Amino acid sequence: MFPQLGKLFIILGAAFLVVGLCLTFLPNLSFGKFGRLPGDIHIKRDNFTFYFPLTTCILLSLLLTLLFSILSRK
DSSP: HHHHHHHHHHHHHHHHHHHHHHHHHOOOOOOSSOOOOOOOOEEEEOEEEEEEEEHHHHHHHHHHHHHHHHHHOO
């Protein structure tokens, strides 16, 4: 069990490293549309703003499910 957990931490650490390097050295990298996808709920009134990224949450859930299913294979 612990060797698999160690591999998972190494993979997650490498992924965080790659994302961090991209965000640091590629400032023009735009995630502008991510978080504002069709299906995300955005209500704006006079004194009130409500935003719930429904489509973004579903997309992230699918991507993480795929990632963890690939990582859990032996």
